[in-house]
Structures are given as C-alpha cells and as structure tokens.
Amino acid sequence: MQANTFAHLDGSILRIGIVAARFNQNLTDAMLADCVNALALCGVKESNMVTVRVPGAFELPVAAATLADQRDLDAIICLGVLIKGETKHDHYIADACANGIMNVALGAEIPVLFGVLTTENLTQAEVRSLGTHKKGWEAGMSAVEMALAMKAIS
Numbered sequence: 001m002q003a004n005t006f007a008h009l010d011g012s013i014l015r016i017g018i019v020a021a022r023f024n025q026n027l028t029d030a031m032l033a034d035c036v037n038a039l040a041l042c043g044v045k046e047s048n049m050v051t052v053r054v055p056g057a058f059e060l061p062v063a064a065a066t067l068a069d070q071r072d073l074d075a076i077i078c079l080g081v082l083i084k085g086e087t088k089h090d091h092y093i094a095d096a097c098a099n100g101i102m103n104v105a106l107g108a109e110i111p112v113l114f115g116v117l118t119t120e121n122l123t124q125a126e127v128r129s130l131g132t133h134k135k136g137w138e139a140g141m142s143a144v145e146m147a148l149a150m151k152a153i154s
C-alpha cells in the first residue's frame with residue numbers, strides 16, 4: 001500500500017472546510033480527528049476550520065458545494081468510508097460521490113479533496129483509517145499543499 005509524503009507546509013493564512021460522513025462512524029470519526037491534526041500541524045488555526053457532518057458519502061458533494069458557494073474557503077476536504085456490501089449499492093454511491101466532488105472542485109475552482117475510502121471489506125477500511133495508513137491525515141496535508149499551490153498560480 002502506497003503512502004504520500006509531504007514537505008513542511010505553512011497553512012497559517014488558510015481557511016479550510018471539512019465535510020465528514022457519519023456512516024461507519026468509528027472510522028470516520030478517526031479520519032476527521034487525523035485530518036484536523038494534520039491541519040493544525042501545518043498551522044491552520046482552529047477558528048479557520050469549518051466542519052460539517054453529513055449522514056453518508058452520498059451527501060458529501062452537496063455539502064461541499066454549499067460550503068464552496070460561500071467563497072471564503074481555500075480548500076474543502078471530503079471524508080468518508082465506503083465499504084463494499086452484498087449489492088452494487090456502494091458502487092453507485094462511490095461513483096456519485098467521486099463525480100460530485102470533482103464537479104464541485106471544477107465549478108468553484110478550489111481544491112476539494114477526495115478523502116473517501118472505497119474498500120472491499122472492513123479490515124481494509126480499518127487499516128486505512130485507524131492503522132498505519134491514515135487517510136484522514138493525508139487528506140488534510142494534501143488540502144494545505146493544494147491550497148498553497150492554487151494561491152501560487154492564481
């Protein structure tokens with residue numbers, strides 16, 4: 001399993017939105033905590049973090065779009081855990097979620113991070129959220145890197 005690496009990032013001037021699904025709550029709670037820790041490590045002030053919880057991954061894009069409409073955020077992070085079930089339900093949710101998030105990013109022209117796990121089973125989801133490969137932390141670091149990159153090129 002591959003992990004990303006990050007240089008030192010100064011996020012002290014940034015305002016970041018976080019939309020976190022509640023479904024699979026022990027895992028999404030951990031991802032949210034790791035994400036907030038990553039932002040804090042980069043110097044993002046707690047008062048400059050806006051957090052919204054939504055029922056599941058399917059609801060992430062609309063909440064991200066509403067936050068993006070406020071035009072005062074440098075990046076938005078979407079967090080969720082989608083685990084394959086007996087039917088194709090997870091597939092439709094994942095598809096709508098990924099496309100929805102990309103549409104929000106391109107429409108608003110701000111980074112909207114895809115911090116959504118799409119796994120075959122609970123064990124894979126636990127490894128990626130609670131275990132060594134903390135996807136919530138990675139999404140937080142990626143948001144700061146992208147927000148700074150967007151400021152540099154705009």
Ligand code: DLZ
Nearest residue numbers: 021023055056057058080081082083089
């Ligand atoms: C319905 C559902 C199912 C089966 N599985 C998940 C999941 O693994 N992860 C997740 O975040 N949400 C799931 N949901 C809920 C949907 O995302 C959504 O909240 C409901 O369909 C209501 O629109």
